[in-house]
Amino acid sequence: MATGLQRSVTATGGGTEAPPAVVVRNLRRSFGDTTVIDDLSLSVPAGQFVTLLGRSGCGKSTLLRILADLDNEISGEVRIASRRAVAFQSPRLLPWKRVWRNVVLGLPGRPDRARALAALEEVGLAHRADAWPKTLSGGEAQRASLARALVRDPELMLLDEPFGALDALTRIRVQSLVEQLWQRHRPAILLVTHDVEEALLLADRALVMEDGVISHSVDVTLPRPRSVTDPAFVELRAELLARLGVGASSPS
């Protein structure tokens, strides 16, 4: 069973390493005979934006579900911030609740409309607060799901390919929205993606998952906002692609 972690009191920055929002040691998860996560260790400091890359089926979602405390058939040590929020590839809004009620679902006390509207305002969706979820477009629904995560003021946000089902233009917009929200609220973010460019645009640190462990970790120190045409960016992308085994300089 995952245990809650103390809320960090100190702010990030100032040179010293922030207290962790995620600590994983010697994590193991098997489905029957296949071991998907095999002796994985990982630490994410509070406020850090981490992206997790890896081939399809390498266990990214499995790891994320463990960190979301949705799966505890595990061995090893997992400690996660107690205030956390999750957004999935599909928005997973309850179709029978209006958008604003979805946003504040699960919060203690009576549904607080003002609070929901504030979160929806941040993702630019306040005007759809009273809509039924099934009438939202894909991008709107995904932003509503981000508002639902945001309203909990999380110390840790777990995002499992939240842009995966969006069209290219909407994707760019929601990506930069996530970056803005992160800069404003500074939660630790673990974003699963299979898009190297996206990983490098957003991350402080890009992780590569392979054979059940974190095989590479790349610190991304490029100044924000980043541009895909920046030579340093291009170089970093080539390096990461090579590590994923698909770049031009990929070892055979």
Added chain:
Amino acid sequence: MTIQTFPAGKDGENGTPPEGTEKTDSPGRSGEPGATGAQGTPVEVAPVLTTVVPAGARRRGVPRWVRRPVGPLCLLAAWQIAVWTGSASTELLASPWTVVTTFADLVGNGELPKAILVSLRRAGTGLLLGGFIGITLALLAGLFRLGEDLIDAAVQMIRTVPFVGLIPLFIIWFGIGERPKTALVAFGVAFPLYLNTYAGIRNVDATLVEAARTVGLGRAGLIRHVILPGALPNVLVGLRFSLGIAWLALIFAEQINANRGLGHLMNRAQEFQRTDIIVVCLVVYALLGLAVDAVVRLLERLLLSWRPAFSGA
């Protein structure tokens, strides 16, 4: 791979759309030589265009609620004419007009309203009782593993008993008053509600349950905000089945030793060969069934307004 450009000056050269449906002998389709471009460009077949009819335009003419009753009314008129011309016997079945006057008589002397009330009360009581039992069992079986193990197999077994066959047993158990009739309705009603509610609970989208867990809903919150609303469409389907069965059960129950109610009215009519009264009762049963169905549809509209349902082509 090469990118082909269609020969210039064909479609839309004057800013007009290519012709399609209007022109019967479309040049592209007949493959006349002019359609072939220079040097092996494929024959350009003009697509046949269909005009999209706006929804408003399609509904012009006689409104639906006027059109639909025309068929049944014609049928009744034909029957009445057959009776008047003497080609249909009124011994076997009363004529539509006789049925109408009998209906007026039965309403006038208060016999029919009284019978309807008695029958409605039986159906209502049975429905409440059976509905309560069916839904409670479904909640226990759907929400708890222990409940499933204890309840589901037993219910599935009893379900195979045709409920009409239980009438003799119910008479022995409950006598001949109201209770065997209510019990029969309750028995018939409980199963469709059980089955649909149980299936509804078990088919709630697991990804939604997971998402609700990540926002911190506990077991009670999950049941209240996710599982029950998710099962509601199925419950309403079950309710519709149940209401149909409630009438059926009522008709069976009232055929046997009833001294009040619609079934009693029918039985007495049978003794006196009054087919007109029998038909009046049948029509009343049908109308009540329709009314109840309308109520359920209204419920669906109110409770499932979140669902952009397919409203029929």
